Amino acid sequence: MITTGSWSRALRPRSLGLGVLVLAAAALAGVALGPARLPIPEVMAALFDSLPGVDTHHSLTARQLDILFELRLPRVALGACVGATLAVCGAAYQGVFRNPLVDPYLLGVAAGAGLGATIAFATAAVAAVPVAAFVGASAAVVLTYAIGNRFGDRAPTSLVLAGVAVASFLTAAQTYVQQRNSGDLRVVYSWILGRLGAGWDDVRLVLPYVVVSAIVILLHRRLLDVLAVGDPEAQSLGVPVARVRLLVVMAATLGTAAAVAVSGLIGFVGIIVPHTVRLLAGPSYRSTLPLSILFGAAFMVATDLAARTLIAPAELPIGVVTAFFGAPFFLALLRRRG
Amino acid sequence: MTLAGDRLSVTLDGREILNAVSFETAPGEWLGIIGPNGAGKTTLLRALLGQVVSTGKLTFQARDLHTIGRRERAKLMASVPQRPLLPPAMTVADYVLLGRTPHISYLGKETYADLSATREAMVALELTDHLQRPLSSLSGGEQQRAILARAISQDAPLLLLDEPTTALDIGHQQSVLGLVDMLRRERDLTVVSSLHDLTLAAQYCDRLLLLDRGAVAASGLPTDVLQAESIARIYGAEVRLLTEDGKVAGVVPQRLVTSPAMETPTPPSVSAP
Numbered sequence: 001m002i003t004t005g006s007w008s009r010a011l012r013p014r015s016l017g018l019g020v021l022v023l024a025a026a027a028l029a030g031v032a033l034g035p036a037r038l039p040i041p042e043v044m045a046a047l048f049d050s051l052p053g054v055d056t057h058h059s060l061t062a063r064q065l066d067i068l069f070e071l072r073l074p075r076v077a078l079g080a081c082v083g084a085t086l087a088v089c090g091a092a093y094q095g096v097f098r099n100p101l102v103d104p105y106l107l108g109v110a111a112g113a114g115l116g117a118t119i120a121f122a123t124a125a126v127a128a129v130p131v132a133a134f135v136g137a138s139a140a141v142v143l144t145y146a147i148g149n150r151f152g153d154r155a156p157t158s159l160v161l162a163g164v165a166v167a168s169f170l171t172a173a174q175t176y177v178q179q180r181n182s183g184d185l186r187v188v189y190s191w192i193l194g195r196l197g198a199g200w201d202d203v204r205l206v207l208p209y210v211v212v213s214a215i216v217i218l219l220h221r222r223l224l225d226v227l228a229v230g231d232p233e234a235q236s237l238g239v240p241v242a243r244v245r246l247l248v249v250m251a252a253t254l255g256t257a258a259a260v261a262v263s264g265l266i267g268f269v270g271i272i273v274p275h276t277v278r279l280l281a282g283p284s285y286r287s288t289l290p291l292s293i294l295f296g297a298a299f300m301v302a303t304d305l306a307a308r309t310l311i312a313p314a315e316l317p318i319g320v321v322t323a324f325f326g327a328p329f330f331l332a333l334l335r336r337r338g
Numbered sequence: 339m340t341l342a343g344d345r346l347s348v349t350l351d352g353r354e355i356l357n358a359v360s361f362e363t364a365p366g367e368w369l370g371i372i373g374p375n376g377a378g379k380t381t382l383l384r385a386l387l388g389q390v391v392s393t394g395k396l397t398f399q400a401r402d403l404h405t406i407g408r409r410e411r412a413k414l415m416a417s418v419p420q421r422p423l424l425p426p427a428m429t430v431a432d433y434v435l436l437g438r439t440p441h442i443s444y445l446g447k448e449t450y451a452d453l454s455a456t457r458e459a460m461v462a463l464e465l466t467d468h469l470q471r472p473l474s475s476l477s478g479g480e481q482q483r484a485i486l487a488r489a490i491s492q493d494a495p496l497l498l499l500d501e502p503t504t505a506l507d508i509g510h511q512q513s514v515l516g517l518v519d520m521l522r523r524e525r526d527l528t529v530v531s532s533l534h535d536l537t538l539a540a541q542y543c544d545r546l547l548l549l550d551r552g553a554v555a556a557s558g559l560p561t562d563v564l565q566a567e568s569i570a571r572i573y574g575a576e577v578r579l580l581t582e583d584g585k586v587a588g589v590v591p592q593r594l595v596t597s598p599a600m601e602t603p604t605p606p607s608v609s610a611p
Contacts, residue, residue, distance in 0.1 A: 219445045225432065226439050230423035236387050237492070238412030238440035283427040 015281045019294030023080070026298040030076040030305050035312055036067055043068060074200045076301050078262065081203065083269055083300020085210040085259040087292040089252035090270020091277075092217045095224035095285050096248045099160055100333065103270030104256040107159070107249075108166035110267070112140025113260040115174040122181040130205060130261035137257035140166055141249065202262045213255030217289060220248050224285040266300075266319045268326020271297055275333060340364055341386075341496060341528055342425035344395035348381050348552075353380060355381045356501070357552045358394070363545055368522060368529040370543030372536060372563075374573050377549040380420070383500050385419055386530065412440035420500040422485050426474035430484050433473055434460055437491035459491035462521065478506070482514050490521060497522070499531035503538060507582035511535070517541050536577075536589035540564055547571065560586050 031047075032038045038060065045058035046068060060068065090103040104110065116136025120129045144166045148159030174213050226234045231241050259266075273296040274288055281287040300318075303325075307318040341363050348356040356378045363369040365567065371379045385392040388411055396403040398414055406414070416437065424433070437459065438452040448456075460466055463483040468476065476484060489497060499518065503511040519542055522529050532573035533539040539546060539560065546563040548556040550572045556563045564586045569577050 104441065122486060131400075222442070222447070223444075225428075226436055228423075228425040228428060229433075229436060232389060233417070233422065234439075235408065236412060236415075236417045237436065239410035240408060278427075282429070283425065284432055 012281065012287070013028050013155055015287060015291055016294075019291050023294050023298040023301075026301040026305075027076050030301045031068055031072040033305060033309060034072065036064070037134070038068060038072075052310050058219040070199075074203055075201045075304065077200075079300040079304045080297035081210050081264065082259045082263045083273075083303075084293040084297040085206075085213060085255040087273035087296025087299070088214055088217055088265065088270040088289055089255045091274035091285070091288050091292045092220075092224070092248050092252040093270070094274060095227060095288075096252075097160060098228065098230075100218070100275070101330075102160060103268070104252065104260075105265075105267055105270070106167070107163035107253075108140035108170055109137045109253055109256045110260060110265050111167040111170035111174065112136035112138070112143075113257055114265060115140075115170045117261070117264075118174045118177050122177050130258075133222075133261040136170070136300050137260060138253060140170055141253045141255065145249065152248065170231070193214070198321045202292075206262045209258035210255050213251045213258070214234075214293060216251035217248060217255075218293075220244060221285045221289045224248070224289075228283075264317075264319065266322050268322045268330065269296060269300060271333070272322075272326050272329050275329075341369070341398045341530065342395070343382075343385075346382070346385060346394040346396055348378075348385055348390050348392045350381075350390065355390075355552050356385065358390070359547075359549070359552070359554050361547050361554070361557060363528060363530070366522070366526050367544040368519070368531070368542060370539040370546045370560075371530065371532040371549060372539050372546055373549035373555070376551075377541060378552040379549060380500055381552075382491050382547075382549070383417070383498050383530070383532060386415065386498060387411070390397075412494070414494050415498055416489035416494040416498040417498040418485055418489050418500065418502060420504055424473040424485075427472050429470050429472055430465055430476070430487075431456070431460070431469040433484055433493050434465070434487045437488040437493075440492065450468070455493055456491045459487040462524075463487040463517065479510050479513065482506070482510065483517070486514070486517055486521070490525075495527060497527045497529045499529065501532050501534060503533070503535060511538065518542075522542055536564060536569070537587075540586040540589060548602060563573050564589060 028040060028043065032040045032043045042058045042060050045056045046060050046065065048054050049056045049058060050069070065256050086104055091101045093104060093107065094100055102182065113133035113136050115141075116132035116134070117129045119136075121133035125132070144159060144163045147166065148162035223239060226237055226239050227244065229237075234241050277288050277291040277295055281291055302320055303321050307316045307321045310316055310321075343359060343361050345358040345360055346356055347354065347358055347452060347597060350489055359378070359382060361369065371382055373379055383495060384390045388403065388406075388408070392404070395414065401414065402408075403411065425480055427533055434449065435452070435456045438448055438456060441452060441455075460469065463486055465480070465483055465609065468480060468484075473481065473484065497518070502514050502518065506514060518529060518531075521527060531543075533543070545558065546556075546560050547554060548563050548568070555572055556565075561581075564579060566577055566579055569575055569589070576592045576594065578590045578592055579586055580590060
């Protein structure tokens with residue numbers, strides 16, 4: 001019997017199980033821990049009780065239930081959505097551009113979203129922040145893609161360089177808008193540094209986009225493995241390289257923009273998580289992509305827990321925490337490649 | 339059933355790289371494309387692969403290669419580029435499995451048939467002990483075999499090789515060409531390869547196509563194509579041909595006398611066995 005499992009490093013049930021377990025543990029800690037500590041067995045009982053058709057007994061008070069279902073759970077859910085999306089989009093960008101140092105922020109997506117959001121803040125159209133961030137992010141990627149294709153011989157690296165240039169330009173524009181409207185500086189700063197708001201509205205807003213994005217990316221996992229041998233060879237294997245690249249980039253940008261719109265700028269997740277997952281399960285995108293979703297969600301929930309408990313009752317911006325771990329990780333990665 | 343090109347031309351950036359090149363090769367034959375640097379050898383292979391726009395006629399197994407779809411083309415021809423990009427951490431098994439790509443639908447998953455073809459290719463190239471090893475840990479010879487295995491698992495009747503012996507030592511050159519020859523006979527493949535080394539071209543190819551500045555200078559059996567005069571004219575090289583049983587067995591460059599002060603030495607006598 002010839003099965004892929006016997007000699008290929010495709011996704012193994014064991015890694016998948018580990019991912020589910022880690023995510024469940026992080027989520028449980030995320031809902032139970034905080035300024036008001038909830039007993040974990042009671043939390044589990046209450047969570048099961050909330051499932052339709054399940055009736056369990058728990059002794060949480062009405063106030064504790066409010067904390068659990070209206071404060072902690074939406075925040076954990078949002079963190080999981082954002083973390084999973086940033087991680088899987090990072091892995092997708094890395095595959096499409098054959099560059100392990102790429103993440104959602106390198107193509108100008110974040111800067112574009114930042115500019116869009118800042119303009120929304122400056123014009124006091126705060127309700128339009130998510131939409132403006134999304135428009136800015138998409139515009140940035142279109143700009144990067146157009147410039148990279150036009151001047152760069154269509155080489156993947158030229159796209160990355162174009163992304164850096166576009167990001168710098170958009171950041172400059174964003175700083176200009178920000179300084180002209182110093183009254184809104186504080187709120188922009190807190191958004192730029194990343195935050196996970198509380199409430200189911202944000203989850204509902206982001207969910208459709210991240211689900212679509214993740215599905216499109218996951219469907220291309222085998223083709224991302226083919227792209228690893230280079231464009232001409234992938235082409236000679238019958239793969240429509242340009243179409244695969246465009247579709248995956250569009251999906252990853254949609255996901256990133258949606259995540260940035262609700263959470264602000266949270267960097268390095270798209271680098272840390274996919275690389276850690278590769279160490280665990282090998283380089284194939286057939287395992288990297290699904291595992292990035294699970295571990296990305298778990299990583300973000302755990303990071304958010306750290307952000308709101310380390311200096312409690314104050315909160316650290318979550319982007320600060322991810323950068324604290326992410327920057328050294330990035331340097332280690334650079335060093336290993338060099 | 340043959341591979342045929344008729345007045346094939348390629349123009350890149352306003353420069354004519356190939357000019358009305360015609361050739362034909364029978365099924366199961368090995369066609370060698372030879373010629374000096376810049377003669378258009380690689381461009382001809384890229385035209386076959388549809389990687390450059392060409393004019394003229396190009397057919398294989400009665401299919402027009404100019405209108406064929408990408409996936410259909412990949413089912414007809416497997417290509418081994420001069421310097422394949424080997425993803426360092428990818429395992430041998432996963433790499434060879436990539437050859438099945440044209441047989442798997444766009445968003446589909448490999449089937450049992452794909453896995454058996456992959457397994458068979460790895461058995462043919464004696465890679466079964468290395469299935470789980472990352473490509474970067476293989477020796478040069480093992481990497482060559484992995485690359486050939488990927489091409490073989492593609493299960494295409496035409497195998498294209500761009501300078502398969504470049505950067506290999508003489509032992510590896512011999513073993514790579516020997517493997518290609520074995521696979522060609524076992525699987526009745528048509529092989530088209532560009533080759534730098536005229537001796538190897540003479541030894542392995544059934545038919546040669548000699549290109550000079552984008553045009554056909556000679557084509558046919560190695561004995562007809564490999565002539566000392568034409569090699570001198572096209573390559574600017576003085577060579578001596580070794581023959582064996584009426585076939586060319588070696589193309590030996592002669593040592594040039596560079597200093598006019600030196601006396602002209604008598605050429606070393608080379609006798610064919």
